[in-house]
Every structure is written in structure tokens, then in C-alpha cells.
Amino acid sequence: MIPDFISKQRKTRLELLGWYQIVGGIAGVLVTFWILSKTEQITWVIALLFLLAFALYSFSIYCGKLLLGAQYSRGLSLSILNQVPQIVSFAFIGYAYQYNGGAAVELALSYGSGTVSSGLNFGVDFGMMPKWLFSIASDDLSFKLSVNLLAIYLIYFIDKLREALLHEKVNHEIAGIEPEI
Template identity: 40%
Template sequence: MRNKTQNQLRALALYQLVGGVAGILLTLWVLFRGDLVLTVPVLRLSLFAGGLYAFSILCGVLLWRRPRRGLTLSLVNQVLQVLYFSFGAYSFQYVAGLRLGFGLDMVGSWTVKFRMALSSFQFSIGSETGQKFIGINLVALLLIFWIERLMEKQAKDYSGK
């Protein structure tokens, strides 16, 4: 049983690492491909996104070195990715890995949408986007349940039961 748990921890660690690295690479690509004017707010948001992706990488590393701590931080990382939204001047979307999203688009009429994305980031306060949607990242939600099961297994392993 312990070997199976170790393999699951490694798989989760790899997912967190790949998602974080992909997010950093995509952020750098968006910044330097030439379509974006580099301003202080853009750089701040890019640093914020990079910090979240670095956090995902940290979670992956800790899953190998200190599994209990890694699982706790991985849970936080996935909770940040469950809900994504945009309403008027406020929006938040953070994905380090894969998003299979199920949500409602409320512009014009209420439309149920299924969205898929790789590592991505959107954050705005005070700038009207014209979008109104809310969604749930089903991958992050499933990973939360999986992490909770792994935490229970880890607790049993440490208690000797």
C-alpha cells in the first residue's frame, strides 16, 4: 500500500511541477512575443502570476521531500484553482496544469459552457472586461479530493495503523 501511495505522490508532484513550469514559460512568452506593451501594472501582474506558478513548483518539490507539507500546500494550490470568474471590473483565473471548466456565461443570455485550458492566468481589478462568467475547474476539484485521500493515507502511515 505504501508503494502505491508513493507513486501517487510522485504523479501529483509531477503534475504540480509541469503545471508551474508551463505557466512560467507561457507568461514569459506572452510578455516577450511583442504584442504586449510592458508597463508597471503588466509587470506586477506577471510577477503575481509567476509567484503562483512558483508556488505550484514548490508544492511539487515538497511532495518529494516532505510529503505531509507538500500535500497541505498542494491542497491550497488547488483550492486557488477551483473557481474562476469575471464580473464587470473584477476577474480571477489561475490554472497551473489543466482546466476542464464547467460554468455559466451570463453575457446576453445564460449559456452553459465547457472550457478547457492549460496553465493560464487572468486577474483584473478596476478594468472593465465586458465579460460575465463563473466556472468551476473540475480537474482542480478532483485533485482536491485525491489530495485529501492521500492526506488520510499519510496520517494512517504515520500513526502505524
């Protein structure tokens, strides 16, 4: 349970962030199970990639769970770590990486025949579902580089929330001052 000395507004923010990560993580696990069920041949490399996806989504669920309880401070620190691998995604000469634990707003630069039109393209991608892509030595030689603006914003948001909560905690424990409501 989130401590009582935390203001209602900040409790709501913790709860929203926590549920966002839990729901995104559960959806990611379900999508990963669905993809796994459709995979015809599973090599050790593919199994390792699926384990990585499960680990990332499970970590998101864990972070969200911490945010909803007394360990919210640890949850905030781990939530920042959870957002970092979501910032950049890429595809280059057959190798690709993309991980979104929930929604995404990405600025994307792409080049190649796999894009909407051959040549250099710049765009904005919106996604509301968790997504992961890991490719190793695939036949796709196109280039794509994306930056997830939502992940960057969430890191900023979490850091500011962490600072505000630390201030509330210090006021409560040391000075005995009641937090703003």
C-alpha cells in the same frame, strides 16, 4: 526521497501529483515569459500581475518538489492551498480572475456579447495547459463564472492521500506494523 515505509501505490500517487505540479508550474512560467515578451507596455499594475502569475506557478513547482521528497507531508498541505485559487474564476464588469496550474475541467456560466452567442450560456470547458487571466477595469463587460471541477477533485484526492499516509506513518512509528503493499 520519499520514505521507505510508504506503500508503492501511495508513493506512485505522490510522485504523479508532484510531477503534475512541477510540469504545470514550469509550463505556466514559460507561458508567462512568452506573454511578457509580447507585452508592449508594462505599467506597475501589469508588472504586479505578472509577478503574481510567476509566484503562483513557482508555488506549484515548490509544492511538487516537496511531494517528491521527505517533506511530502508539508507538500500535501501546501498542494491543497495551491488548488484553492484554481477553484473559481470569474469575469464581471471589466474585472476578471482565472488561474489554472495545469489541466482544468470547468463548469461555466456566461452572459454577454463576449460569449459564443448573446445571452445566457452554460458549458463545460476543458484545458490541458496552465492558464491565467487577470483583468482590472477592462472594456469587456461580459459576465462569466466558472468552477474548476478538477481542482475540487484534487483537493479531495490530496486530503484522502494525506490521511492514508498519516495512517501509514503512525503504524510504522508507533505500532511497528508494516504498511499494506
